[in-house]
Amino acid sequence: MSEIATRIEAGPPTPGGALSRVACLVAQPFLTRIVRRIAQRHPALFARLGAHCRTDYVIDPVELPFALHLRPDPERLILRATPRDRLPPAGASIRGRFLLLLELIDAEQDGDAAFFSRDLEIGGDTEAVVRLRNALDDVDGSIAEEAADMFGPPGRAILAQLRRRYRHVEPQGDGR
Amino acid sequence: MSVAELICPAGTPSALRTAVDAGADAVYCGFQNATNARNFPGLNFTPQELEEAVAYAHGRGAKVLLALNTYPPAGRTALWREAAEIGARVGVDAVIVADMGVADHIARAHPGIRLHLSVQAAASSPEAIRYYCAHFGVKRVVLPRILTIAEIRQIRKEIPCEIETFIFGNHGLMVEGRCSLTSYLTGQSTNMDGVCSPASHVEYVRHEDGAMTSRLAGFAIDRFGPDEKAGYPTICKGRYNAPHRPEGYYAFEEPISLNLAPMLHQLIEAGVHAFKIEGRQRSKSYVRTVVSAFRKAVDEIRAGRRADLDGLVALTEGRKQTQGAFATKKWR
């Protein structure tokens, strides 16, 4: 296991532990619905993931009060908002600014370029990360907008607000 | 003036559609196996996806080139035969080959298919290129990235086929089809398994001070300082300690990308028929940005205007770019 994965497992000191737990509780019902819908609409994603459907991914948007635990198993999908001190052992980890991660999911940014510039950190099983990247890259259109559309005008307003909010902010904690 | 076709990469069906929509004249892609040199996890096409991709491209006036550009190991040729068969059935416009056996098989079994000679064949002299043309009916050669423009101009006069050159993307050690560095560490061959530095053997380690070490099969390839730009974890781009260079140095090649944007005009004048953009392993975002930029540039040049191509450096490895041997034989 790489140092980054170990460090993410242990979790960096997150300011406001209670805040993080509340944020997770608020986000979770939305995340569950979003991941189910995306999986339903894009079944080809799972073929590209292959055996890594059962990998535990930790996706860490450095400015958010929580990280995400993703296990893209079509039989038992998990996308969980999790306080950083409660994350499961990561098979693979992906870390970067929220907006960058959002744009990578939507193929608006190039993952290799973000890696070259050191704006994106990956750890653990590199093959798992490459598979997830390629699977997401094969999805036409914007996953973020699809997710926002599920919640109608309020969903779209929240997405626009998140994009604005995280366009220029400096990350907290030890995030770069 | 030559045609200056724009040949663009696609690692997924969605990337292929992106390339076509961004103005690619042709898109090259491969199957999800060792028959092509970008056999990466989660990348490439199923036979059905290729069929749909050909229909999409042809419907919009673009071509699809199938990369069968690896070398079949003895006794395992069935995979390459099958790939050629599928390519012929779905109507690809050309097959890009490196191995003489594969070229010979396709020339005999599928005589209607146009053959392009891959850069992996490393054919860089008029004699070598004419051999492939005479024996297998090769119609286009993708030149290794070791020639100056003056040399390309001279070769063009001495060969009976079209020339394709890389204009943008990964810039390796330039011993295409012959590099065994990866095999040495991982046991997997770039040339036969289709993957250099397989992701399954790559590991990134972040250190407390923000530095990052990239490792291949347990061996450190490079250590990037907290604010240093990074590169691919390939051995040819590794930074090593040696008794005479204890501070660590790039022994073979640096993390850097080829960018011939300022040379397009000269390449066209030298008789280059097609421009190739590297990067089937890259994202749709890269494909969209690079293809659109070069589409515009080629159109400007065709119209007799100066092409303006700033802004691609953000997509280069290590955020550095070179014109490599195209400008000078002393590029390092």
Ligand code: SF4
């Ligand atoms: S080690 Fe470098 S030169 Fe060799 S195959 Fe890999 S990228 Fe190419």
